[in-house]
Amino acid sequence: MKKNEFVIIIGLLAVSLIGIAAFYFFAATDKPLSVRVSRQGEVVAVFPLSEDHTETFTDTSGSNTLEISGGTAKIIEADCPDHICVKTHPISNPGETIVCLPHKLVVEVITGES
C-alpha cells in the first residue's frame, strides 16, 4: 500500500470514529429518555425508557413486537422477511435507532418525557 492510500484510509477511519464519538458526546444527557415508535414519519407511540413495557405494532404490512426492559429497547419479534430489526442490538442512548424497512417502522430513543 502506498503512503497516500494509507493516509487517506486513516483519515476516513478518524472521520467516522470522531463522528460516532461526537454523536454520543452531544447526545449524552441527564434528562429522562423515551422510546418513540413511528411509521413513515408519523409517530405511533411514545413510551418512557425507564418503565418495562411490551407492545405489538400491527398494520397491513405486518407486525413488530417492541420490548422495553431494564432501560433498553429492542424488537423481540417480527414477521418481516429479513428480521434485521430483531437482530439489531438493543438501544438505550439518545439517537440510536432500530429500523424495520419492510414495515417502514422506526424505533428511536429520544430525550424528554412522553
Added chain:
Amino acid sequence: MHSKAYRLVILSLYVAMALILSYVESLIPLPLPIPGAKIGLPNIITLVSLLTLGWPLTLLVVIARILLSGFLFGGGFSIVYSLGGGLLSLLVMSLLLYFFKDRGSIILISVFGAISHNLGQVIVAAIVVQTTSLLLYFLFLMLLAIPTGLFIGITARELMRLLSKTTIFSKLNRP
C-alpha cells in the same frame, strides 16, 4: 475476432460472477451488532468491470446483478435499497476513475465505493421510512465499510494484476 460479441461474453461473465458472489455473500453473516452490514463481494466484479469495460457497460452489470439477485435471493423491497447503494457507489467510483485516471488507486476507489454504497442505501431507507435519524447508523456502516472496502480493493487489484497477464482483456479494445 468480433469485438462486440467478445464484449458481450465478458459482460455476461461479469454478471454471472457478480451474481454468484452476492449469493456467497448472503451465506456469510457478519458477527456484528450492525444490521444489514455486508462485505461487498460483488464489488470486486464491479471494479474489474469498470477498469476493463468502462462505466456504461458496468452500469448494465450492476443493474442486472441487483435485479437478478433481488428476484432470486431477496424480497422485492431489497432491490430498491440495493439499487440506491449500487448506483451511488458506481457513480462515485466512475468519477474517481475519471478524474484520477491511471494515478487512481483501486484500493481507494474501492473504499470510497463501499462508503458511498452505504450512504446510498441509508438515503433510500431514510426516504422510505421518512426519518432523519439514521446518521449514527450510517457512521457505524462507514466505519465498517473502510476495512471491507480495503479487502475488496486489494482483491480486485490482485485480480487485475493476474488477469492483465492473460490475453482476456487485450481483445476488448480498451486499455
